[in-house]
Amino acid sequence: MDMINQRSASRGADSILEIRGLHTSFFTSACEIPAVRGVDIAVRRGECLGVVGESGSGKSVTFLSALRLLASTGRIKRGEIIYGGHDLTKASASRLREVRGGEIAMIFQDPMSSLNPLMTIGAQIGEMIRAHGRSMNKNAVDARTLELLSTVLIPEPEKRLRQYPHEFSGGMRQRAMIAMALACKPSLLIADEPTTALDVSIQDQILKLLRRLQTDTGMSIVFITHDLGAVAELCTRVVVMYAGLVMEESPIEPLFDAPLHPYTRGLLASIPGLSQDRSRRLIPIPGSPPDMSAAPDGCPFAPRCEHARNICLSNPPALTPIVSDGQPDRLCRCWLYAPDAPRNPLNGGFLSKAAQGVES
Amino acid sequence: MRRYLTKRLGMMLVTLLLITLLTFILMHVVPGGPFTNDKQIPESVLSALRKKYKLDEPLAVQYLRYLGGLARFDFGPSLKYTGKSVNDFIQSGFPFSARLGALTLVFVLLASIPMGVVSALRSGRWQDALLMGAATLGVTIPSFVIATGLLYIFAFRLGWLPTFGVAKWQGYVLPVAALGGYSISFLARLTRSSLLEVMGQDYIRTARAKGLRETRVIIRHALPNALIPVVTVLGPTVANLLTGSFVIEKIFAIPGMGAHFVNSITQRDYTTIMGTTVFYATFLISMVFIVDLFYCLLDPRIRLE
Numbered sequence: 001m002d003m004i005n006q007r008s009a010s011r012g013a014d015s016i017l018e019i020r021g022l023h024t025s026f027f028t029s030a031c032e033i034p035a036v037r038g039v040d041i042a043v044r045r046g047e048c049l050g051v052v053g054e055s056g057s058g059k060s061v062t063f064l065s066a067l068r069l070l071a072s073t074g075r076i077k078r079g080e081i082i083y084g085g086h087d088l089t090k091a092s093a094s095r096l097r098e099v100r101g102g103e104i105a106m107i108f109q110d111p112m113s114s115l116n117p118l119m120t121i122g123a124q125i126g127e128m129i130r131a132h133g134r135s136m137n138k139n140a141v142d143a144r145t146l147e148l149l150s151t152v153l154i155p156e157p158e159k160r161l162r163q164y165p166h167e168f169s170g171g172m173r174q175r176a177m178i179a180m181a182l183a184c185k186p187s188l189l190i191a192d193e194p195t196t197a198l199d200v201s202i203q204d205q206i207l208k209l210l211r212r213l214q215t216d217t218g219m220s221i222v223f224i225t226h227d228l229g230a231v232a233e234l235c236t237r238v239v240v241m242y243a244g245l246v247m248e249e250s251p252i253e254p255l256f257d258a259p260l261h262p263y264t265r266g267l268l269a270s271i272p273g274l275s276q277d278r279s280r281r282l283i284p285i286p287g288s289p290p291d292m293s294a295a296p297d298g299c300p301f302a303p304r305c306e307h308a309r310n311i312c313l314s315n316p317p318a319l320t321p322i323v324s325d326g327q328p329d330r331l332c333r334c335w336l337y338a339p340d341a342p343r344n345p346l347n348g349g350f351l352s353k354a355a356q357g358v359e360s
Numbered sequence: 361m362r363r364y365l366t367k368r369l370g371m372m373l374v375t376l377l378l379i380t381l382l383t384f385i386l387m388h389v390v391p392g393g394p395f396t397n398d399k400q401i402p403e404s405v406l407s408a409l410r411k412k413y414k415l416d417e418p419l420a421v422q423y424l425r426y427l428g429g430l431a432r433f434d435f436g437p438s439l440k441y442t443g444k445s446v447n448d449f450i451q452s453g454f455p456f457s458a459r460l461g462a463l464t465l466v467f468v469l470l471a472s473i474p475m476g477v478v479s480a481l482r483s484g485r486w487q488d489a490l491l492m493g494a495a496t497l498g499v500t501i502p503s504f505v506i507a508t509g510l511l512y513i514f515a516f517r518l519g520w521l522p523t524f525g526v527a528k529w530q531g532y533v534l535p536v537a538a539l540g541g542y543s544i545s546f547l548a549r550l551t552r553s554s555l556l557e558v559m560g561q562d563y564i565r566t567a568r569a570k571g572l573r574e575t576r577v578i579i580r581h582a583l584p585n586a587l588i589p590v591v592t593v594l595g596p597t598v599a600n601l602l603t604g605s606f607v608i609e610k611i612f613a614i615p616g617m618g619a620h621f622v623n624s625i626t627q628r629d630y631t632t633i634m635g636t637t638v639f640y641a642t643f644l645i646s647m648v649f650i651v652d653l654f655y656c657l658l659d660p661r662i663r664l665e
Contacts, residue, residue: 093574097572100571101571106569108562108566113562114565116563116566117563118660166661
């Protein structure tokens with residue numbers, strides 16, 4: 001734990017947003033469902049951070065917590081959201097309004113349901129501009145709206161801004177959402193599965209748009225997705241989440257070249273097209289994510305892990321810094337990499353070799 | 361737009377025609393007639409009366425003649441009240457019924473929507489429990505029971521308000537409250553559930569993510585969406601108020617159209633039955649049409665086609 005704290009302290013200087021020890025739960029009348037169970041993520045200035053995991057891994061909830069946009073049943077139980085030197089979990093309502101949209105913007109998965117069906121696209125973007133720059137007159141707002149629509153490559157912006165969301169295609173709606181998010185030149189954009197609801201060809205366009213915008217504006221991006229292919233295209237660093245915990249954190253190349261965590265390994269094996277060998281079979285991860293209302297004692301991935309040992313089922317592993325192949329800056333939460341854990345993997349695969357590599 | 365309006369107006373005329381035809385047939389199927397009486401009336405007098413009101417002609421001819429009158433906005437003479445035409449009844453009664461109905465509608469909207477909004481925003485707390493408890497009572501208790509209760513408390517016990525008549529404005533208070541009770545409760549519950557659903561929608565989260573004030577999120581983003589179902593049921597609500605007003609007018613002795621509508625049926629006053637039915641049907645159909653137009657204004661996804 002001390003090592004982790006030192007790490008976050010040492011890199012605090014270049015972090016734009018730092019999530020520390022976040023615990024978020026959802027409450028039903030009967031029980032509490034912990035969705036995020038102690039997450040530390042630092043988003044560095046200017047980077048594009050990929051946050052990857054299956055549905056229910058807590059990746060969206062982590063960043064909805066960061067902006068305090070949780071549904072009414074959700075609550076941050078513990079932890080800090082450090083932004084601009086202050087903790088957003090303790091921020092006043094007015095400070096929170098300044099940050100939301102003005103400094104940290106967010107786009108969502110389904111651009112149809114995320115836009116108000118009764119307001120024109122122009123009105124929804126204009127509202128965002130006006131919320132953070134009250135002195136602007138109508139002409140200035142309109143001009144800025146047009147400029148934004150052109151930035152995200154929406155054709156005929158003069159006509160489009162008078163249209164309603166239902167008159168837009170899925171890809172165009174997501175472009176409009178992005179235009180809205182960019183309205184106040186945020187320093188951080190949180191994109192919560194922005195391509196999941198779109199056609200593959202449109203997904204690619206949106207990814208290219210996001211990459212270009214990041215190059216042009218220098219803003220940081222958090223890209224939440226379950227699509228590792230999209231992460232490979234856009235991100236420089238990746239956080240892999242599972243059952244409300246960070247399982248692995250790594251720069252992009254070593255993650256794809258030599259994934260550390262068995263779960264990451266499983267994710268990579270189950271997506272097509274990234275491997276050199278196109279004839280290889282896709283290997284799904286057996287089983288399904290744990291029921292979060294009864295979170296397991298040990299490693300939450302152990303029941304699905306082919307390398308699981310006794311200790312995995314009884315003791316939770318810690319997120320530990322790993323130095324492999326001279327690549328610094330990697331973290332993994334797995335007993336395979338714990339120096340003090342008994343070394344008897346059930347079967348010897350690449351993982352046991354990787355584990356040996358760690359020792360040497 | 362013009363094509364839609366023409367089509368819609370055509371449909372309204374067809375509907376009205378069907379209503380007149382059905383009412384006409386049903387009215388003549390029911391045994392008895394306007395001149396059936398306890399006392400034995402000589403056959404010669406009866407046939408003279410029938411001849412005078414042209415009831416001796418074949419029904420088809422009578423029906424067509426009636427339609428001809430309608431085209432000139434002539435509802436014909438009353439068969440029961442000599443010297444009075446159905447137009448007289450409508451002219452004297454409708455202003456009272458319309459005033460009662462319009463006041464009630466305004467009261468219903470002003471009371472139910474804020475009730476529903478407060479309930480939804482305070483859902484699960486005491487304000488919600490109180491308002492929804494009252495609304496459940498309002499939906500389940502019939503208007504004449506509410507009317508009697510209100511009369512007992514405010515007119516008889518406290519003496520604040522008159523028991524009957526609408527000569528002074530105070531006379532409208534209790535009738536409006538009794539008539540609106542059901543609709544207020546119904547619309548308040550609808551507003552509450554609709555707003556609760558909308559508040560969980562993704563675009564509300566988007567609005568919050570934009571850094572808008574919570575009041576703006578509710579008024580600009582949540583309410584217009586939540587009110588769509590409420591506008592949809594305004595047509596049926598107007599119909600409810602209308603039929604409910606027959607009972608309320610009787611209890612509070614308001615000289616509206618309700619009495620004519622009800623009495624004409626028991627008296628087999630053929631022209632009055634036809635006249636009041638056609639008049640109310642036209643009114644209702646027009647209200648539903650206006651509500652539909654309003655609905656299109658509110659929701660850009662609905663296109664007039």
